[in-house]
Amino acid sequence: MNEPTVFIVDDDQAVARSLRWLIESVQLKVETFASAQAFLDGYATTKPGCLVLDVRMPGMSGIELQERLTVQRIRVPIIFITGHGDVQMAVRAVQAGAFDFIEKPFNDQDLLDRIQRAISFDSEQRARDSLRARLSALLASLTPREREVLNLVVEGMSNKAVANTLGLSAKTVEVHRAKVMEKMHARSVADLVKMAMQNQET
Amino acid sequence: MNEPTVFIVDDDQAVARSLRWLIESVQLKVETFASAQAFLDGYATTKPGCLVLDVRMPGMSGIELQERLTVQRIRVPIIFITGHGDVQMAVRAVQAGAFDFIEKPFNDQDLLDRIQRAISFDSEQRARDSLRARLSALLASLTPREREVLNLVVEGMSNKAVANTLGLSAKTVEVHRAKVMEKMHARSVADLVKMAMQNQET
DNA sequence: CAAACAATAGGGGTAATTACCTAGGTTGCC
DNA sequence: GGCAACCTAGGTAATTACCCCTATTGTTTG
Known part of the structure; x- marks a missing residue:
């Protein structure tokens, strides 16, 4: 599960086989799918790696899959991977977030290089996502009241100001605040602010 | 200076003229340049707007200008804007940050729509940049010592911890800290942390 | 229904921050 | 030389934050 996989989606089995052969030649795991639907059905999002995708296929196209x-x-x-150059389609795909877009016939080493870059990108992205997920989990463990207090503390308010805003006693705010710090594993207000900022930036 | 300008760079004067006519028909300011070099020499970065750029030109190409x-x-x-579809070039240009890439012949309204989107993007980008510039100016007004203290405070350290780290008395740290708050126009540590974070994220 | 949790709030104490004051030493610049 | 800045550091008092305790009320859940 930890080593990256290259997912190949191509309706042409001969192409798929030769891609598999090429990619396996550099000791990368490969999984092939004969259609976009087969990929949607069979892909486990937890598996790291990248997707090598034919643009034009019967049924769901590569663009639709994207x-x-x-x-x-x-x-x-x-x-x-596309056989015939359609500039508009390529540009739209890249603007929509495609990692790369290459034309056949391609240079084998060139494709392998791009695959390696895509795998690195995925790895970094997964690291960022897992950080964000851990943060979200921490935030989710807060009660509604605690979240309110957190937001106001992050705004820079003192306990007394928070108490006035929420119509509570300062004492109660202290309790909530302490609980927030504990649940968020924060050792200072600075930590809290950083977490809150990271969470809202996506 | 405040209203956006569409900069047109095309060596074909007939094309430039017809683009100018099209774009001025929707009350947008236009400046034309007959070469990439002319644009580099004549463009004032303070002017908001977007660039409509021919890919293939004698001398410096549009890609080189980018x-x-x-x-x-x-x-x-x-x-x-390109006359002949080169997928690789289009993909590279977009990956390198081009806002859009369209082929001739294009639909007039389509081009105008993309120009409007580019102008909006530029406007938002300039707003972000000016925020960052103001922040940098505030940070630049700090003395070296104040910057050190700021960094440690943002790390979540107490005055005492900062004092120990820098080999100072707690009293001195207090003074620096107060000066930092004043210079940065921050009313709380939370503000400081937010500013520091925004500044390091580019 | 008992146990757990959430929200409320108070007492009492220690630690830290903030705001106000003074003040000496160094350095760079006109 | 003198002025402005930066860095240093102390006093004092008010405010605020942090920590350990108890306690009531309501809701949820096994």
Whole structure:
């Protein structure tokens, strides 16, 4: 599960086989799918790696698959492969977040290089995502009241100001605040502010 | 200076004229340049707007101009216009930050729409940049010692901890800290942390 | 229904921050 | 030389934050 996989989606089995052969030659794990739908059904988002995707396929096209993945917030890096140069399609795909877009015939080493870059990108992205997920989990463990207090503390308010804003006694705010610090594993207000900022930036 | 300008760079004067006519028809300011070099020489980075740029030109190409602008950190949004579809070039240009890349013949309204989007993007980008510039100016007004103290405070350290780290008395740290708050126009540690974070994120 | 949790609030004490004052030593510049 | 800045540091008092305790009320859940 930890080592990256290159997912190949191509309806042409001969192409898929030769891609598999090429990519396996550099000791990368490969999984092939004969259609976009097969990929949607069979892909486990927890697996790191990247997607090598044919643009034009019967049924769901590669572009449509990209759209579906975007809607589902699945952000596996996509390297499109296309047989015939359509500039508009390529530009739109890249603007929509495609990692790369290359034309056949391509240079084998060039493709391998791009795959390596896509895998690195995915790895960094997963690291960022896992940080954010841990943060969200911490925030989710707060009660509604604690979240309110947290927000006001992050705004720079003192306990007394928070108490006035929420119509509570200063004592109660102290309790909530201490609980927030404990639950968030924060040792200072600075930590809290940093966490809150990181969380809202996506 | 405040209203956006569409900069057109095209060696074909007939094309430049017809683009100017099209764009001026929607009450946008236009400046035309007959070569990439002319644009580099004549463009004032303070002017908001976007760049409509021909890919292929004698002398410096549109792509080369994009590279030069990137090196000089000039981030005017670029809409490339090309006569012949080169997928690799389009993809590289977009990956390098081009705002858009369209082929001739293009739909007039489509181009105008993209220009409007580019102008909006530039406007937002300039707003972000000016915020960052103001922040940098505030930070630049700090003395070296104040900056050290700021960094440690942002790390979440107490005055005493800062004093120990820097080999100072707690009293001295208090003075620096107060001066930092005043110079940064911050009313709380939370403000300081936010400013420091925004500044390091580019 | 008992146990756990959430929200409320008080007492009492220590530590830290903030605001106000003074003041000496160094350095760079006109 | 003198002025302005920076860095240093002390006193004092008010405010605020942090920590350990108890306690009541309501809700949720096994």
